[in-house]
Amino acid sequence: MSKQYYQLWILRIAIFLLAIPSGLVYSAEGQRHVVVVSLDGLAAFLVDDPNVPLPTIRRLARQGAIVDGGMIVSNPSVTWPNHTTLITGVRPEKHGVLANGVIVRGASGVPTVIDPRRDQSDLVRFPTLVDAAHAAGLSTAEINWPCTRGSTTLGDQFPDVPEALQHTTPRLRSELVELGLLEDETDASFRKLSSVGKDYVWTEAACHLIRERKPNLLLVHLLNVDSTHHAVGPQTAAGYTANAYADMCLARIVDAIDEAGIREQTTLIVVSDHGFARTPQALRPNVILRQAELLKVDAGKISEARVHVVPEGGIGLVYCTHPGEAQRDAEAFKDRFEGMEGVAEVILPQRYAEVGLQHPREYPQSPDAILVAKDGYAVSASADGDTFIASNTEAKTSLGTHGFLSTLPKMKAMCILSGANVRPGTKLETIENIDVAPTIAHLLAVDYPLADGHALKTALTR
Template sequence: MSRILAIGFALLVGFCPMAEAVEQHVVVITIDGLPASYLNDIHASLPVIRGLAKSGVAAVDGMHVSNPSVTWPNHTTLMTGVHPEKHGVIFNGGLERIPATNMVRVNPKKTQAELVRVPLLFDIIKEAGLSSAAINWPCTRESKSIDDNFPDVPENVRNSSPRLVKELTESGVLRHFEDGGSIVRDEVWTDAACHVIRHRMPRLLALHLLNLDSTHHRYGPNSAPGYTAAALCDAMVGRVVKAIDEAGVRDRTTIFLVADHGFAAIHKSLNPNAILRREGLIQVENGKVTSARAFVVPEGGTGLVYLTNPETATQDAQTVRRLFEGAEGIVSVLGPDEFARYHMPTPATHKDMANLILVAKDGYTVGGATAGDEFVVVNKSGTTGSHGFLSTEPKMNAIFVASGSGIKSGVALKAIDNSDVAPTAARLLGVPLKQATGRILTEILAEGN
């Protein structure tokens, strides 16, 4: 009799809802170019984001970002838990060398396999049998792990998941995507994310909004257009939260609201390639570069210097230092022995890494123009904006907010590193991220996570 009762009890527990594993969901939203400072800026209207922070956790000093502090390297850190020295992404694309001219250029039409040296979190959870979606997320082209993919690449729609394209086309969401500007595209990406959430809520969804970055580049941070663009992004975050509610999974969903980098106001531009042309290291005919022994790829607050002729590289490095060390607008010229300090690869560990790095001062940005003889050019259009400065510059700190399932409320958090996001998300999903150099933010996690 006791054996029969024991079997009956075991069967009862097996069918009891309390015994079922709860499916945890994680949503990561990046607002491109949203500085940490906006969270407490009285001029910034961010009711949804501040609501998430109030019910969860926000880093007071924001999130330290990866170098270069540009979009694709930092989105890759957010989904790998490692910096560019390990994941290998150092541009918004992949570097290409042109043998005929010794020129270098960045090509954004690259696949995940060509760009990223380690698995993305999408890949890690796929192996564990969990679903994912990535909307406008960089370095995901031709991903074999993402169930609904709308990658951040040229020809976005052509490279997106056929099922998702079909559904968004039938619903009319994609009608104005190709011809619309950055605001329309953010609207479409938000609609796409909400569609996926409502119809087949994945275990991990990543959404990247881009219009604020475009606006800050044109008008600068802390500008009226910048604040307006930030408010629009906040409203889009509200739509995603509403979709999570409508999907009935709010109590099982963690939301990370982050950015890839901050922003700095710019008043002057630096044209190192024009000076290299003047010094004979770059040859130009009819406005086109015909050869280059040294060439600078601009990354905003930094410029990556490529010395393309091995026979003259030592001499050319000395010339670059002579020309730019101590020049107006330049903080320093970094050599490979200093790259590790900023978690960047060296030419010895990454074939596409630069030989030197020009570091601009606050208020200056590095341009790529080869025309003219002036190194410093004042912005005729007034204040603009840029990023790409070293991550030690506080203005590059990105916003960090975590809220929802598994997150404590009211934890005092000063600053974190953006490599901490992926391992923390992985912990919430119950999947270890062994490759991560970032840490799990255990201090913000509720008991049992």
């Protein structure tokens, strides 16, 4: 979707809303509220793991609805693409977010890079549910939600970007300093916090907004579980501790909803963006490409490349930098790597519809091929060394990883709905995360016809 098409859809939403009788449009002081809490990396399988203390999550599931067996996520199964799917109801092939940033192709021979320092308008090429809610006169806010920097439809912002405080709403930033949650208004002081410390600040910031502003739609994203699972893997002592802390943060948000006096009007949706797998071994495709003289390395970094691989955890995005020969180079890549240890398959663009991506002819950020690792292997960016297979330590990859194709059961995400308009004790069969945005739209009585998913009406009372 082009930027002009995006603007056209926004105009169509506005025209539609003007045609609705004013009594049917909820104002910022309306009585419907939805709070979405994303616990990054809290895999669906952890909800039923008896070693994980999750009293709040399990209570909310008993009192409301849970997607039994987990929610299918989008490809790539990484953070920014899936958080964007959650608020658009479409897969990356439409919304355009393929990584934790904008994928920038350089000139011929220049390696492709990922730039996270971009506004929402650069990252997301599709109108979001937030845009529709704002157009309907509802109040909106986000805490650490990806791909929202520079949004014009969020009343309060503390976005998930480098230099987060620089892009935080000034009013909110100063309030957090006054509350003692931030040392000062600089990113330097915020960066010094541990992942646990940052989750604490984000949680308390969300609680502050709930109590003081009572937004109709609030998006909250916590990261410590993801950080810990990357470092030590899921279902470890440290992982279980991180899971329990996330549950405690969620409990604080539930308490804030009570303190704000809006419990009876609030639906709480608790999700994760992807699952997790242990990856003690790694694939180093760039080593093989270096040995084949298809790329060059300078001071440990790829300086030139005809073909190179950008890792996304359990997959590698393959970029061929000579446009006229990209198809041939991608096919040669497939011939070279398929059948090697740890490689599940290599997917070429003619199969991208199967994984929800666009052909690179249609969207320049799309890769020219996708290297898919087997369970237990991560894909490394490293071009140093002599072997294709290495330990995660040697390859400088995480012991825990996501990013695998969403068909891997371990990648399934948690999804729980609780509170207003949710049928207690409901168990839903596996859904896709494209169903979350239309469900929120239904709960808020916001017209959002753009989503490919469907509202989870069997879990709702109206």
